[in-house]
Amino acid sequence: MNFFNETKSLVKVNIREYGMYIALFVIMLTFSIMTDGLFMSSRNISNLLDATGYIAVLAVGMTLVIVIRHIDLSVGFAAGFMGAIAAILLTQAGLPFYFTIPIILVLGIVIGMFNGVLVASFGIPAFVASLAGMLIFRGGLLMVTEKSGTIIVDDENFNAIGTGFIPSIAKINGLNLLSLILGGVMILLYIYSEISNRRSKLKYQFDVVSMRIFTVKVIFVSAIIAYITWILAGYKGFSWTVIIMLIIVVVYHFLTRKTVLGRHIYAVGSNPEAAHLSGINVKKITYIVFGSMGMLAALSGIMYTARLHSATTTAGTLFELDAIAAAYVGGVSAAGGVGKVTGSIIGAIVMASLTNGMNLLGVGISYQYMIRGAVLAAAVIFDVMTRKKRS
Amino acid sequence: MNFFNETKSLVKVNIREYGMYIALFVIMLTFSIMTDGLFMSSRNISNLLDATGYIAVLAVGMTLVIVIRHIDLSVGFAAGFMGAIAAILLTQAGLPFYFTIPIILVLGIVIGMFNGVLVASFGIPAFVASLAGMLIFRGGLLMVTEKSGTIIVDDENFNAIGTGFIPSIAKINGLNLLSLILGGVMILLYIYSEISNRRSKLKYQFDVVSMRIFTVKVIFVSAIIAYITWILAGYKGFSWTVIIMLIIVVVYHFLTRKTVLGRHIYAVGSNPEAAHLSGINVKKITYIVFGSMGMLAALSGIMYTARLHSATTTAGTLFELDAIAAAYVGGVSAAGGVGKVTGSIIGAIVMASLTNGMNLLGVGISYQYMIRGAVLAAAVIFDVMTRKKRS
Amino acid sequence: NKGGDKLSVGIVLPTKDEERWLQDEQRFKEALDGTKYTTEILFSQGSSAKEKENVETLINKGIKVLIICPFDGAAAGGAVKAAKDEGITVIAYDRLITGTDAVDYYVTFDSLSVGAAQAQYLVDNAKGNGQPLYLYAGAASDNNAFIFFEGAWKVLQPKIADGTFKIANSSEAEALKDKVDLSREEMGKVIGQVTTNWEPNEAKNKAQTHLTAAAADMKGDVAILAPNDGTSRAIADVFASDSAITSYTITGQDADKGSGQYIIDGKQSMTVFKDVRTLVKDAMGMAVSILEDKTPQTTGTYDNGKIQVKAKQTDVIVVTKDNIRKELVDSGYYKASDFTGL
């Protein structure tokens, strides 16, 4: 097969997955052109990614929830509620941030597990269980903030989670050194993993893509990482939010693709009865997935509170819908068993890019809502179409 | 079988259905006691029912949507949007209300059908399609109210839909005559339909309940209708909102239970593939159900606008969740094929009673949210439990 | 305006969902016509996070001055700090940003004075002794609702304590009637009971239940503290339809067009008119001074918990049936044709 044909067939097979990346690329390019490059400026990309953070982590958790055929509407106010608890612990109880954060994460897991129990053990549809949870957390948030109203957090370390950047060490041509190094390390790790992956495939005498395609792919992805690093390094470097997002994505990607637990989650999603009869503990998986959702809601709440340096009385409003939209734009299927966490992150970035780009262009808020709605619909139509074609 | 045993077995078989009525009764009783009878006062019941109206009609439509295994998150802002359009037609275009209302209802049907097409023909999950719709209508609402902000409607006839009462003709002991007559007619119609139903069953030699039980039942239900009529007649009589609710319930109850269309809707909900293979046009049913949902959303928007004498920029916010909660409290099953419109109306009244009662008692807003969440969860747990037992 | 142009002034307003801010947007747009400076207005839609994104967007577009009305004054610190760090001058518009040193100027109607004006009107129009008083507030989740309420309570409380008013619809307020300075928590309890969530429908439901629950001696001639015009109209409709209410005095805020008509028709007693044009003029004046490297004029300072913020305060105007023509029509705020029966 020659280079061109191979590429073509690769694209054809993976169109659904590439579709999202292409969409993101098209959106970014369009906005860049329309804003004379402002959109792709260091500062804007940095801001954009930071603004995506708290939704992106929710979207990751939501992906797994949808994969096992459930939904969680309570995560928005749960995040707001736990963000407020974190603020209370930090300010009123005077706990240091390194105690507060683990406590809140554990609280999140407990809350999530509770949802899991309602869904898996009582058999309540997740939609309703989490709708009830939504009301309860909304009330809870109002209750804990009743005394103080918005709670201002002035713990520098804590706030850095939402607004801080990794130290720059030194500046080279206005670029942050440590961020550059970090980007370099990521590229090296990526190249190493690709090569070792290919090696081991060859060892097993499996088919691999031709050396030429392989090289092009590795160079292409490395270039993208390098480009993003370069962009971010040009402003203040990697923010802690971006670092957290990266860690969450890598951990969850690994978890879902490479581990037994991940396989079990997808098995439960694609056929719960068969999973049960294959010796998979469906209830346990449901608890774990909801528990992870709760933990990520807690993390989202922490990031949001840190981002605003305060816990507000309305924190969390409609986060769940943003997260769900991101997951669907990212290619999750409502029928269960299908969806990648990387996709959901891209979905979150797509939606955030839309808002950001339209703000840059000064598009009115009413059109913004409508355009976001249309893009969501279009993404899912595309998804459904390509899926239909393949099967 | 003696009277007592027969009653017992009837209750046992129908516990799920009666459960909701019992719950409503318990809630009403509790609040009545806690408020020294204030809760059951003419004025409060009249207010309560009026406040339920615009959610109740949505809940009826949502019931059918959930019965065919879909969901519609867009109805809230769709209602708000169409309410605003109605206000614009009435004020800025100067159309009389008798043109405006049909136009808006037709617009609702068109919008609903569009959702139906996305769901049935493109195969987009209803959750996502309607989430996109929600964003789009929210934008639309902002756009149409951008110029004027809140649009005040001063068309008396139109506003009567939300705040008017049927004329009283005369007062007897402070009770509105026409309302009393209406109540009487309803009781007669009810008794007639029960008797003719029983007659025709006997003609076919089917089992019927014993004459004693039958009499008790007829008297009991008639007494309830009489009581409600008496209560309402003591304030200002039947409001137009209540009349609309009654008409919608009766029409939809009839439609779902007695007509071929209704059968087809439940068949589709119970097993879409089987319905297709039985020659039922599943797509057509989906269009019709979403079309009806759209029409009821339009009606809800009209009722809301009329109730406030104005179309506001945030009209419709979260109506969909209230409607969905009402439907679930009313015994609809997420698995499809199960759920009655009468149940959903009761569900809507249960939720409204909670808010109303807690307002009367001066319960703080944060507790109100939490209690409503807990009741929703409890209702669905009860539902799931009793369903499990039966099957 | 095109994204590539450099902006001079960025404006962030809290939400497009409330009519008040539509007016501000309108007035800002008008104020800009004919100046050489470019501006852009973004809405935060009730989300502090979106507010922050908006500020960041404007920074990216190279603004020199930021005029921001925070959705939540306490939560906007992070957003304005980012602007401050870029050397942008920050003007808090109508709502003070608290707990930060990153705010330079404050132009305001002073929300406390809004509540106070509402309360004062009720006090001035009190009928005799022991008049029933119905309290309503904005959203329990909105800090501004607390500020309005606080302003009102300071004026009302002495009159409650001395028996001029008796509270009709809040057991929590009744319990606190001897306390002038309410803590945030105490206010939270009261507002939790009488919140309208800023929604007319919620206001209507609350008003209906309150009237249902009210004993006969809580009817007759009543006074109603309604937080803004949208809720005021809804509440007024309810009270007007109760035959046991012989008369009611009800407050409002924002001078919505609809409430103008209600005041003319005698259905609403007053509204607190915050002439947005003055505020806009002050804010834009300040911005222009800053752009031209002059020092803007201020009239005093406000303590935001961290620093003393230089401020320019505009007085609010109480609009009633008597002065509505003068204040709303003659001043050119609305057209006479917007109303009937003027």
Add this chain to the structure above:
Amino acid sequence: MSDYILEMIDISKEFTGVKALTDVNFKVERGEIHCLIGENGAGKSTLMKVLSGVYPHGTYKGDIVFEGSVQWFNKISDSVKTGIGIIYQELALFPDLTVYENIFAGNEVKRGSLVDWNRTIVEAKRMLQKVKLNVNPETLIKDLGVGKQQLVEIAKALSKNVKLLILDEPTAALNENDSANLLNLLRELKNQGITSIMISHKLKEVISIADKATVLRDGRTICTLDASKGEVSENIIIKNMVGREIEDIYPKRTNKSIGDKIFEIREWNAYDPKLGREVVKEVNLHVNKGEIVGIAGLMGSGRTELALSIFGNPKSYKLKGELLLDGSPKSFNHPSEAIQVGIAYVTEDRKGDGLFLIQDIKSNLSAANLGGISSKGIINDNEEVVIANRYKDSMFIKAPSVEQIVGNLSGGNQQKVSLGKWLYVGPKLLILDEPTRGIDVGAKFEIYTIMNELIKEGMSIIMISSELGEVLGMSDRVYVMAEGQIKGELNKDEADQEKIMQLATQ
């Protein structure tokens, strides 16, 4: 001149990339029972779906002539109107609705546009009598057994005044008794003048009932056999179906060596709290090493429930009794615990609860034993592919690669994947529940061969089957179940059809 009620002429139907039917000709005479036979994927169901309007006119090529006139069906209701009734391979019933609602779903008894419920019930009773089904029409479908559901389907078809009744594998899920009933019913309908087309993989039935039989292979008509000419015989059918001779349906087993008792249950009871009754009662049963133990019985006799109660009790029955594996007592709370000690269960419903249809072959094969391809919870993808390929080759799974999505495989190949999943677990005791349901002769033979291989390696097998031929052909020992109890135990040499049926119907 023959009187053809139906002629399908030069029918071709293509799915994206798949030619399902090529110039198929199919003629049915009025009043006959015509069987349609062929391997899995031969195109039988597709041909019938073309006929009934599931695939509307225009999506296929060729002509359908019904009672002398060419038909253009655009939707299913068009074919119903002309008198064609079809019972699909996948039952088209509504589990939550009553029997009478089901019979008239899509064909309501109307008065104006309203449903006349009273007459519906009366009519339903009449239809139920016609199909000799004695149930209360108000029973919910989900409370009926598969056999009765099948009869409801026929009642539903009859209610539409069919002239031509099509049944796609109606007996696939039925036991011998119910099957026999159904065939009798068809004969009776034939006497009333109703023409039937029946698709079946059960050749015995075909031979006993068919007036004619048309064989499809690879989407083409091979031949039409006439019973009156003695052409409908096992040999001729098989030869035409597979295009080659198969000497024996059941492969010979070589070097049999049955060892010691490895598995036993004593006084075994299972109470189903949902149904509120005992589904397994006082069962005593044992299995020796290297033995195939058949469990025969009628549908609903509790065989699947017995298997489930052994296999970690996934349905949460209340259990009583003793379970011994290699002589030591065991109890399981979850299938995983049963798997741990070497018990595996291949379900009867591979699509419903056996396979992950949207996943590929390799993930399905490894799903029950991810431990085998992982260390410390981390999976070795490459190892997985190697192992999957091994099973694909050794079990003759026909697919382009192990990356193929299982939902796109034919029934036989799906069954092999389902079986392969459990072989990879390496069990001591393999429970097979209806291992060859709905798959063709060729695939059956391959599965039997695999079973023989397994016991040669020392595995033990419990095989639940409703096909008596299979039970007799493959088992070393047979238990017969009825009403949740073991009614008898027969050795290979003493077992025959009569004895088994006698015990099963006790």
